[in-house]
């Protein structure tokens with residue numbers, strides 16, 4: 001029997017506000033344990049939370065960019081559970097009135113992964129286990145999160161991967177999170193079940209918690225799919241439970257079963273008042289939203305004439321696309337700039353994180369200056385490339401490397417004279433060419449290019465030489 | 471809403487209380503009375519729930535401004551100074 005995978009994702013995204021969700025402590029990552037804390041975020045009795053306005057604004061942004069409806073009336077609720085990472089024994093979250101609902105993210109196939117809701121909540125502290133003790137650092141407690149919950153629309157690990165990558169990209173574009181999975185500022189829980197192909201009813205699902213890498217997430221899904229299919233094939237049942245993925249063995253193992261199913265006893269947070277979001281506020285935030293990555297991609301390809309593959313690379317990195325848009329201002333062919341970036345600048349960027357930062361020594365203005373020299377025919381592309389490499393090394397402007405002489409155009413008579421010289425000085429190459437060795441002409445062209453420092457047009461030179469030999 | 475013996479069994483389990491048959495039946499009856507009473511109150515407030523608070527206050531926010539956190543000594547003063555800068559509890563799971 002053929003089986004199909006059915007999965008839904010819950011993604012936690014840490015918001016990059018400066019201060020925590022309910023107090024004024026910093027959200028900065030790291031720091032000595034328990035130094036970013038106050039009585040509110042360590043949950044001392046008698047303290048009162050006060051909601052950070054930016055958290056609400058960021059959640060609205062996240063909702064609008066993922067095509068959600070924004071609830072005009074929203075509230076906070078207490079989710080009760082007892083674990084040392086939560087000092088109050090409850091997490092302030094949202095239950096039945098989240099800020100955003102009913103959105104979607106479109107995959108490259110045109111398929112829409114529906115988003116059920118996006119709500120705001122506080123992060124918990126960090127635990128480390130040492131001998132018989134559990135050590136607690138509450139620096140992360142109270143850092144704002146949004147949780148983005150999809151419908152069970154995902155049918156393969158590839159779709160899940162694309163969904164998470166898209167989410168990561170758009171959250172970075174709207175500047176509400178850096179979405180670094182390895183640092184924990186983006187984490188996924190996967191709900192996964194299988195069913196015979198063609199069946200409408202969902203199978204029993206398991207949940208894999210806290211995936212902090214896209215690669216591991218895809219592997220965990222594949223493993224869990226096969227495990228569940230094996231169970232059904234051998235006549236056994238899938239048990240509804242929470243499982244943990246072990247990246248060393250590439251397997252999942254049971255954490256706890258439905259028997260101890262969580263009962264969070266949600267109820268309204270009495271210390272926080274209702275959040276009312278006016279349509280006018282929503283519209284204001286909508287107007288301020290940047291261009292979506294997929295819109296940007298199609299503009300680069302259709303309006304600027306950038307090859308799709310190159311455009312995808314530029315759009316993938318927010319900093320690079322910002323740089324690109326500054327540099328192309330006033331340049332007639334944006335492709336010159338994209339070639340500079342992908343051809344030359346990328347050579348010195350060793351890894352993903354360097355590409356993300358895009359900290360190159362050449363300013364967009366200096367790159368534009370070089371592109372204009374090329375476009376005006378004052379220099380040729382070989383010289384432009386080697387100059388750009390020097391600029392990337394030193395951070396100096398192109399004028400430092402290109403002399404007036406380099407930019408002077410050479411008149412046709414000089415070129416003709418040089419071509420004659422080339423023919424006279426390379427009688428062997430001429431013979432070879434006349435004997436049918438087409439490539440021999442390149443040596444002659446090279447001779448001229450060298451004596452003009454690359455300023456002559458190689459095609460014109462080749463034609464002139466051919467005329468002389470004939 | 472009808473409270474069943476199964477509901478009470480689940481609550482007992484979550485509360486880690488063991489109960490015999492007689493206690494279960496008695497408690498189911500009691501719980502049913504409590505729930506019915508709550509329903510009566512619900513029916514008494516007709517109309518839609520108004521999502522404004524006392525004195526019609528809405529949207530009390532703070533601006534996203536960082537202020538200095540507390541000294542760690544103070545933070546850990548309730549747990550005898552903690553352990554190497556951490557709160558420490560006996561390992562749970």
Ligand SMILES: [Zn+2]
Pocket residue numbers: 020023024025036037038039040041042142
């Ligand atoms: Zn605090």
